[in-house]
Amino acid sequence: MSQPSPQAPRPATLGGLLSALTAALLAACSTPMPPPPVAAPTAPTAPRPAAPVATAPAPAPAAAIPLPPGAQLSSAASAQDYRKDGARHIYAQNSHRIYKGKMPPLLQGVGVMQMDIDSRGQIVSMSWLRPPSHAGARAEIERTARAAAPYPVPQRLGRVTYTDTWLWDQSGQFQLDTLTEGQRDR
Template identity: 55%
Template sequence: MPRLTHFVPAPRWSSTRLALSVTVLAILSACSVTPPAPQPEKPPVAVVTPQPAPPVVIPEAPPALQSQAVTPRDYRRDAAGHLYSKNSKRIYSGKMPPLLYAVGVLQVDIDRKGHVTDIRWMRAPSHAPEVMADIERSVRAAAPYPAPVRMGRVTYTDTWLWHKSGRFQLDTLTEGQM
């Protein structure tokens, strides 16, 4: 066997030096570790705060009909227009024929709010009681009338021109006769 001529002994480590080297290696190995994979983001938690209830909106009633008439004759036009609007399908269109089925003159009392308080016949078509009843029913059903704000209350008179078909015109708004 050959002889070794040259022998280099291994360095000797002191226990303190050895402990220090192991600690440094442990720290270095901890630093080289790959970071953990990112965690998926959690969706944000919805925080529900109770909202106050929306205010209740109560629609206002339409403004009351008003008449600015200062005389019963002026008011008669407003009342006739009101009656026509409430009975649009019953208005005779065009000029009335020379011979009418009935003609009646009626007085109507209206209070300050436009309600009918009384009806009186000045000239009743007594030969046609069904016409009288129909006119009275129509007058009362059309209430409330435009409120006579300048007069407080009013009594107006109008003439009803009645065709045999059951349609009519008021003298205030008549289209005339043939």
Template identity: 50%
Template sequence: MRPSRLRAWMAAGTAVLIAACATAPEPVAKLPPPPPPAPAPAPVVQAPQPLPFLGKVSNAPTPRDYRRDAASHLYGKNVGRIYAGKMPPLLYAVGVLQVDIDGRGNVTDIRWMRAPTQAPEVMADIERSVRSAAPFPAPVKMGRVTYTDTWLWHKSGRFQLDTLTEGQM
């Protein structure tokens, strides 16, 4: 072999050896895999907003004060059934009723404190009158209220409430 060729082979071999001994190139940094796509946000379900209160309100601070507002309300709902003037000395029935009213004026319960049991038709009529008069004025200062009133019943089917009575003869 010729010396020049030998030198060429030796130079190439040396270059290969030097290249093999050199430090390996740093690997290219791998980027972390992209995060999985975020799930679609759950639809926002809003609770239905309560309807605004459009009824009458009572600013009565006590159940006793509220009783007047409730009696006036009942009179307004039963205009043709109110006994005008002083009641006669003998009444067909007298009943004492306790009524629970919630914050929106709805009747939640009725309890007899003194039921006119001798006149069950009067009891049913009074209960029906109270329930059908709802909603009552909303007791805004108390949130809810239990009030008591006395029903004075004439044999004609007309009545007065003790709170607004014109008295008896």
């Protein structure tokens, strides 16, 4: 049997490795950082006189687009917000034709109309997403929508697509879905 020679390295143990690693980390943390380099003092400089600043004349205000007579402004930030402004406008123009209370269970027509409104509140185009089945209701809704122009000017949007559902009663009175009071069951 041979004995290990006194100069042969001993196998490293996990505990020994962890101890050596911990000691190295602690030694690295305790070493102070070298001080930052000191800048050489500089002689104070005399303040320079400020160069004259040329000021340009204020730009002339952009020519405001004249609003059509009776036009109102809408500060809506989205088409969804504009729906309320558009519906209130139609109601204000047709106050005598707005059905008061809940609508009856059977309506003469229900239609979904889409109108493109320009930056002056004028209708650019009108289309039906779902026309009412009664031809008389369809024609009367189109006439009522056109007669309500100009619509509130969508000043933040520039242009807007206003979509609303028209609930038309056989009496010729109506409500818009945006401001409806609902519909009776019977």
